[in-house]
Amino acid sequence: MTLIAELRTVSDAALERSRAASQLITAIGPLLDPTLPTPNAMQAARVQRAALKLVDTALEESGADATRYVGFGLAALYCGLQPDTFHSLCEKGKGPRCTIVEGNGLFTVAALDEWMESIRQKEGV
Structure with a gap:
C-alpha cells in the first residue's frame, strides 16, 4: 500500500x-433531559445502535476485536444496560471479563458478546 493510500484509509476511518x-x-x-422520566424502548434502541456503530467503527479501524478495548460507558451501552445496572453487576462479579488499566475496567467486544450470549442461554432465549 502506498503512503497516499494508507493516509487515505486512516483519514476515512477517522x-x-x-x-x-x-x-x-x-x-x-x-x-439527558431531566424532565424525561425513563427512556422508552425506541430511544434505548437508538442509543444502543449508535454505540454499536461507534464500537464497530473503532474495531474496523484497529483491525482486531480481540485486542480493541472499550471503556465502561460504551460497554454498558453496547450491552443495552443502564450504566448503574452494568456497574452493579460488575461490582458483584457477575459482569463480563475485563482488564483493569490504571484503575479503570476495559472490555473487549468479544468478552461483551460472550457475556451477553451466556445471559441469553441462562434465560433460555
Whole structure:
C-alpha cells in the first residue's frame, strides 16, 4: 500500500469514527433531559445502535476485536444496560471479563458478546 493510500484509509476511518460518535451523541442528547422520566424502548434502541456503530467503527479501524478495548460507558451501552445496572453487576462479579488499566475496567467486544450470549442461554432465549 502506498503512503497516499494508507493516509487515505486512516483519514476515512477517522471520519467514519467521528460520524459514529456524532450519531451516539445525537442519540444520547434527548436522554439527558431531566424532565424525561425513563427512556422508552425506541430511544434505548437508538442509543444502543449508535454505540454499536461507534464500537464497530473503532474495531474496523484497529483491525482486531480481540485486542480493541472499550471503556465502561460504551460497554454498558453496547450491552443495552443502564450504566448503574452494568456497574452493579460488575461490582458483584457477575459482569463480563475485563482488564483493569490504571484503575479503570476495559472490555473487549468479544468478552461483551460472550457475556451477553451466556445471559441469553441462562434465560433460555
